[in-house]
Amino acid sequence: MSRRVPRGRSGSWRAAVLLSAIACGSALVSCSSDNGGGGSSTASISPPNASNFTGSAPSAIASAASSIIASASERASSAAASVSARASEFAASVDADTARASATAQKELKNVQGSGNATSEVSMTGLPTAETGGLRAVLVTITNKSGKTASYAVQVDFKNPDGKVVETRYVGKENLEPGKKAQPVVVSRQPAEPQLTAVLAKAQRY
Numbered sequence: 001m002s003r004r005v006p007r008g009r010s011g012s013w014r015a016a017v018l019l020s021a022i023a024c025g026s027a028l029v030s031c032s033s034d035n036g037g038g039g040s041s042t043a044s045i046s047p048p049n050a051s052n053f054t055g056s057a058p059s060a061i062a063s064a065a066s067s068i069i070a071s072a073s074e075r076a077s078s079a080a081a082s083v084s085a086r087a088s089e090f091a092a093s094v095d096a097d098t099a100r101a102s103a104t105a106q107k108e109l110k111n112v113q114g115s116g117n118a119t120s121e122v123s124m125t126g127l128p129t130a131e132t133g134g135l136r137a138v139l140v141t142i143t144n145k146s147g148k149t150a151s152y153a154v155q156v157d158f159k160n161p162d163g164k165v166v167e168t169r170y171v172g173k174e175n176l177e178p179g180k181k182a183q184p185v186v187v188s189r190q191p192a193e194p195q196l197t198a199v200l201a202k203a204q205r206y
Contacts, residue, residue, distance in 0.1 A: 089133065101171060101173065101174070104153070105153035105171055106155075108204055109202050109204055112202055116153075117204060121152070121205065123141045124139065125139045126138055126139075126198065127139055135187055136187070136188040140185070141181060144179060149176065149178065150176060151172065151173065153170070153202075153203070153204045154200070155168060155169075156186045156198055156201060157201040158199075160194055160196055161195065167196070168201070186198070
């Protein structure tokens, strides 16, 4: 004789069985379970394969550092070359303007005793090295304070810290009208160190 489960209780029983099956399935997915051998199986994560990676941080950093250093060296070399070029250009322009005048001035001053008769008509001003490519240069201003056209010869000595003359330069201006000015430039060819002082040695009006 079979027993019949009441309709209401049959629905509840089926729901309980379904929930139990879902719970078990969830447990199988998310939890460890015993196998027949008495051991346990666990989910494992394999480490990444190192052969799949390319490059390395240390070498990349070293490469970037080398690139920065090379770039800085290149800029420094370029700047040095630029300064040297400006110095050569400045010296060449001065030589072109004063070569003949320098020779004439040196000749006129050869037999001049003392400081000459025109030191009061000559003044000197040092030029910024930024304008001369790093060269030591002096702007010589000659002003004709006499009442007639005259020519001038000027000698500039460069002295070291001990007061010794280490270099002499000559400039001049011919046929300068009364009240007019001439401004030739004297350039020293000595090294930047030690510091030298430009001194007006002679100035002759003739």
